[in-house]
Amino acid sequence: MSNRVVVTGIGLVSPVGIGILPFWRSLLSGRSGISEIASFEASDFKVRLGCEVKDFTTEANHSSGRSSQFAMAAARQALEDSGIDLDGLNPQRAGVILGGSANESPEEGCAELVFNVARRFNLAGPVCTIWAACAAGNMAVCQAFDAVREGRADWMLAGGVDSFSKRAFIGFSRLRLISPDLCRPFDLNRRGLILGEGSGMLLLESLESARRRGARVRAEIRGYGLSCDGHHFVAPHPEGRGAALAMNRALASAAINPDEIDYISAHGTGTPSNDKTETRAIKQVFGPRASKIPVSSIKALTGHCLGAAGALGAIACILGLESAAVPPTWNYQTPDPDCDLDCVPNEPREKRIRTALNNAYAFGGNNSCIVLSKFD
Amino acid sequence: MNRVVITGAGVVSSIGAEGFWENLIAGTDGIRPISRFDAAGSQCRVAAEVSDFDARAYISSKGLSFLSRSTSFIVAAAKLALLNARLDLSDFEASEVGIFLGTAFGSNASMYSFDQECLRDGDRFVDPMAFPNTVTNSPAGHLSILLSTTGINITLSTGLASGLDAVEYAARMLRRGELRVALAGGYDELSGDTHDRLSRAGMLSTDGDSAPLDRDRNGFFLGEGAAVIALERLDDAVNRNAPIMAELAGFGTAFCLDQSQAASVESKAMTEAIRSARLDTSDISYISSSARGSIDGDKTESLAIEYVFKSRAAALPVAAIKSMTGECGGAAGAMQLIAAALSTRFNVVPPTTGFRAADSDSRLRGISDRKQFIDCRAALVNSFNGLNANSSFVVRRLR
Incomplete structure (x- = not known):
């Protein structure tokens, strides 16, 4: 079934x-x-x-x-x-x-x-x-x-x-x-x-x-990918190996092409290591197109809500799909060459999003990625 | 449908690691006066503690100092399971190996000790490496690091059903082709605070003389340990000439919202497990019961067994290994599953130590304080909370 x-x-x-x-x-x-x-x-x-x-x-x-x-x-x-x-x-x-x-x-x-x-x-x-x-x-x-x-x-x-x-x-x-x-997610001067x-x-x-039951459908979940770094308990794998594996598995499970992703809700904790390795992972998965995809982190505002973070990120994706708007990365001032993505600085962006990824990573090396699409 | 088989198992328990099965069959229990914490103020002063366990046999001492007791149990059990399955993980892609662990009390013991350290050393001076142990997925995370696995890594909790539910999650991922090898099972460690809390709640035996399913039972004993099972798809196991212990033939789970319905919900979990194994109640040779000496809980499970097996219930061999291992929380279901798989292999059922006679209204006659030699083709393993989550597995001998 x-x-x-x-x-x-x-x-x-x-x-x-x-x-x-x-x-x-x-x-x-x-x-x-x-x-x-x-x-x-x-x-x-x-x-x-x-x-x-x-x-x-x-x-x-x-x-x-x-x-x-x-x-x-x-x-x-x-x-x-x-x-x-x-x-x-x-x-x-x-x-x-x-x-x-x-x-x-x-x-x-x-x-x-x-x-x-x-x-x-x-x-x-x-x-x-x-x-x-x-x-x-x-x-x-x-x-x-x-x-x-x-x-x-x-x-x-x-x-x-x-x-x-x-x-x-x-x-x-x-x-x-x-x-x-x-x-300050993705900012050169991020400090944690x-x-x-x-x-x-x-x-x-x-x-x-x-x-x-004639329910209103807010979004469709197309698939997901899970992986583990198997590297270090509190530090991410330096090349973002596990994070990339989770995204690739999510795309495969949803049976969609990476070109179809038009927004990524990043884990983006604002720690020096997370944002750098997450950027690397996104570039591994999306290649030259990585810098064209809006990637933002809501944690600049919400903080890191730990167990709730992944679900809040998924909800931000759904609201973004529904209202054709990308929630920005606030507190962004100075670009970091190690985080050279379009992180939607400080201003919401009007954009029709059809399909989004939601990333969440964890202590212990757990990586997760969900694919959500507009439903029609 | 891909069939999933057990190719190896590892246990750390109060009745030993390597010696687990021999002790079970010999009826050696691990219940002793508590030494890990001061239980003098508690009504119950015994538990099934893991002693004579040297984590350095499994983890290099360099990595050991920061790992919790739960983590050292789970790493040891996992390494024993790999050895037992003759699995060398370097033969597999790291991403094809997954870890699935269940726990009932999680990081509670580490949280207590972290809080104590904060009080003693001051919040700003506590050892930073003590914190990660308070995060509940820390044993599973450390295991993936020590084994360099990058596949799915799950820590879950459904109370006392956690161990079986973790194994079922793993089996589902194997069937779906997400993995080639899964290490699945559960763990829990004793903590003085949990012990005292359960003792105050009147759940533990106060006189040290209480046996599961026995008519004079008056509560249970806490235990600790870890149990890990190596799982693979049947065809993979056959292709690499793996030792196959048993097949995971069927699973059933049922959630109870109302205590008064517990027996019928438990019987639903058993019925579903048997049905999904495409077996009939008459194919079940033995039941590994989750009974532990609780006055009401054991009664409920006996009744549920009578509902499901009807007239066959009387003659059916039933054993409760918690009589020897104590209540090991997240490790309990996985320990039972391993013991049941071994029963299908060696055709012997462990005793329920301390058992003298069943409740006067019980129709179960197959409970014994002696080991029983039977033709054990398929065993039903129960892991019940009563209220809330209840799960059952059928393990079957592979011909």
């Missing part, structure tokens, strides 16, 4: 807005989520900037942790956006895959959060947590894509979540990956990432199911 897989719902909680419209407006207008860290006492740290979610209203009767609240809210939005009637649902035919980097608390089991989401929305199809650090949101979408494509579910919620944690902040600080001021948090969720559905 090989169903076509479409996206019929999206939902998100991000440092630059909760819900589709605030998020998209921020990405186009350059509103950043960066501020002094408020979720824990950070006065010990010389640099104490982060992209935290603000003005988030906790769901009533919901006392669990911040990650759980973000994931529940994003899932609810995605379900509402899809117009699915949960009451008429056959629970066996729907499931949820959630990605993340680590439990919010070492007091809970690794699947507790996804189990709670499943029970909250009455989903008894495929239910699983994927742990893949910063690639987790994308990899959760890949696993859900398989479930729908192979007919194990009619629809799936899939995405990622992470909440701002002191542990992660200390860790990234000690690894010298955090920028002292701004996140800014940590973020949030959740992005997509509702993936078989085209047949979407048609049956």
Whole structure:
């Protein structure tokens, strides 16, 4: 069985807005989520900037942790956006895959959060947590894509979540990956990432199911590619070997020609090594055409939302396909000869996008790439 | 459909690495007074700890100092599986080798110790290399680095079903032709905090005398370890003259939303596994049960087995190896799968140590504290949470 897989719902909680419209407006207008860290006492740290979610209203009767609240809210939005009637649902035919980097608390089991989401929305199809650090949101979408494509579910919620944690902040600080001021993807003077948090969720559905219930189709997922660097735990392969393999596999799985890609949502963390090696990987895959493809990173504004990052990137792609606009790379000032791509500096660009790639890479060497297309 | 077979297995457990199978069959359990942390304040002071394990036998000491206990378990188990399968990964493209691991408690132990280090050394002085261990995919990531693999690398969690679900993910990718070799299984390590939490919740046995499926069971014992299976497609395995342990013949999974429905959901997972193996309940020679000594959980699984096997349930050999290995979380399902595959090869079923008699209303008569010699053509392996995820595999002897 090989169903076509479409996206019929999206939902998100991000440092630059909760819900589709605030998020998209921020990405186009350059509103950043960066501020002094408020979720824990950070006065010990010389640099104490982060992209935290603000003005988030906790769901009533919901006392669990911040990650759980973000994931529940994003899932609810995605379900509402899809117009699915949960009451008429056959629970066996729907499931949820959630990605993340680590439990919010070492007091809970690794699947507790996804189990709670499943029970909250009455989903008894495929239910699983994927742990893949910063690639987790994308990899959760890949696993859900398989479930729908192979007919194990009619629809799936899939995405990622992470909440701002002191542990992660200390860790990234000690690894010298955090920028002292701004996140400047692809800029010569980029100095690191800014940590973020949030959740992005997509509702993936078989085209047949979407048609049956007359759903609005936001995009089609054409395929994906996964790989692993097998090189170093926190540093990317210097030639971008694994990243290129993931993109090539994604193109092959979608059975499309590299010439058809007209936008790449980059992993683009703003660390010196990521952006350089990601550029190399894109050039390996697209050859001379690489510099003609708009490649941007939303992390200049959202920060690096870890487990949520891949899903938020995929959502930015979908909104770009729908509104014929490329979200720019903000904070870009000085070109870097090692990142000689068209990174859409500081201004949204009107452009009809038919097919986009969404990259997400991770600690541990995981690489993921999803191919999304406009559906008509 | 590409058939997928097990060509090798490696285990690190409280009852040994190389000696795992011999100890299982001999009924040697690994449950001992806890030495890794102070359990004096806990109601339960025993666990199935991995001792006599020297990670330096598997990892050069240069790379060892920063790796978590979970990572050293998984690397050792993976290397043993490769040896056992007579696989030399340099014969394959790095991108054709994938890693699929399940875990129930993930990096919890590393998170605890990182938090402790931050308190002790101060946030700004903590060792930067301690942080990556707190990221849940760290064992899988380190394994790919040590083995130089660039294929799909997955860490997943579905609670106690994690190990079997990781193996199923791997099998699917092999069938689809994404890989030629998959290393799949699971791991978990003991942590004092998890132990105390489960003990306080009344889930662990307090008197040290509790056996799975036994009518006087009063809780379980935690264990730790790792189990990794080398998987290949049948034709590839035959072409390279690989030792074939068993075939992964069928898989079933079912998610339970309501505790009161758990037995029927578990029976659905078993039925689906048998159906997808194109077998009938009468073809199943043995059940490797996920029972661990829980008062309700074990009962639910017994009932589910009775639903599925009806009148055949009484005579069916059933064994719970958690009586010897303890509850190993993400490693548990993969350990059971390996043990069941070996049962199909050697025609002997491990004992359920400490078992005396089943619940008075149970119809299962095939549980024994002695090993059982049977003609084991196909075994059903259960990995159940009850509420939430429940998975079953059928492994079959290849003729």
